[in-house]
Amino acid sequence: MLGDATSVHVQRWAREMLARNWRVSLVTARPAPVDGVEQHVLKPVARSRDWLARVGEAKARVAALRPDIVHAHYVTSYGYLAAHVPGVPRVMTAWGSDLLVTPQRNLALRWLTGWILRRATLITGDSADLLALAHRWAPAVPTELIHWGVDLARFRPTPWATKPGAEAVSLRSWEPNYQIDTVLRALALVRKERPDVRLHLLGGGSQETELRALAASLGLGESVDFHGRVDDAGMAAALARSKLSISVPVSDATSVSVLESMASGVAVLATDLPANRAWLPAEALVPAGDAQVLATRWLALLVDDALTRRLAAANAERMARDGDRRAQMDEMDRLYRMLLSSWPPQ
Known part of the structure; x- marks a missing residue:
């Protein structure tokens, strides 16, 4: 190799x-x-x-x-x-x-x-x-x-009742292509209606200083946690707490982090890209760089827990069938x- x-x-x-x-x-x-x-x-x-x-x-x-x-x-x-x-x-x-x-x-x-x-x-x-x-x-x-593929023994669904009500996660790197700034701007919009929402950022990367400054300027405070790079066990633990995973790069092929989120029984919001269309329904896809649309979809999932749970269950079923x-x-x-x-x- x-x-x-x-x-x-x-x-x-x-x-x-x-x-x-x-x-x-x-x-x-x-x-x-x-x-x-x-x-x-x-x-x-x-x-x-x-x-x-x-x-x-x-x-x-x-x-x-x-x-x-x-x-x-x-x-x-x-x-x-x-x-x-x-x-x-x-x-x-x-x-x-x-x-x-x-x-x-x-x-x-x-x-x-x-x-x-x-x-x-x-x-x-x-x-x-x-x-x-x-x-x-x-x-x-x-x-x-x-x-x-995904290690289905490590990334697997956890009971829905054990998940806090308003936690989301992003597993993507803190690099320009992955648009973490868009996720933070969407979070600021979501917090206007749901101040209890919390976001975990696990990627790590070269834009850490800029992203921390943006979070501060948006007044996000303790609603966002910058965890940085973690191992598989750390990712699985974060996904076990979350009902939503967000992945909104400008360009991407099939994302392992999207597949791991799906296998963990988590709803996913992702950029409307050809690779994501092969794995996710239209209601889970958003335009690249559009914080307003992302926030609207995010809020809809916070309001409708039954919808979020349905999307999460469908993700887990798809990965059990095709993701090993x-x-x-x-x-x-x-x-x-x-x-x-x-x-x-x-």
Whole structure:
């Protein structure tokens, strides 16, 4: 695998494949402990163009491993490195912004994205719109919908009666794309009618100073808690207390935090994006950046507990049917073995 060892998604993927008897090595520019995974650390990457200078080093690291399969996570960084590795099946997993945002910046990045994808043997992504973009750039390369899935043993519904009446949570990072400022502005509007409402922010990120200042300027006081980054147990505990989870980024593929919220039996309000339409009903979708609409929907759920509970129950049922991480990783295991059985191509 090529990817950030600091990413919980890369860590989970690696552990799932270890559990399926694969030997997993990780070539990474951002190391972090991952039990059972041999890591080969590249020179640090500070700027996007640094990836161009890591090709030779990455090729040497991979060649020394003599892998059966190379799998890159994030097309426009580690995918670029994997595209230069010869002689093995190359799997590339698109994460969202690598296809939805980065290629839109200029013509050169669009050309580079297409070149990377056309070097893949298999492309995976966690939403249909992501795979449609990949197919547009690399129509001859097979694509498969594989989402990150949820640990349904950890993220599961808790009794509705144990949840405080007006608590909500956001699991998204405190970065510009995730529009936490919009959530805070909506909270200020909601508090005019429901001063008892409380919001827990769990993401952490570079905008902490600005968001804390905004909360103070809006007079939110103790109605908002800035928890920062927490582990899976911390997220599960926050979801167990909450009836509502809010996720309103400008751009996104299938969000693990949305899936975890759904699996926890929580109602969700999310941006009206193609990936979210695949998981949530129309009444749960809001325009990006519109604090007024978000506040209106939020208040409606506070007023109508039966509606909130119905949406939450439907979310839990959907995830029990379609959201199990083990099933997704079983499918990925099958795809790996299929690639090996048909390699080298005739």
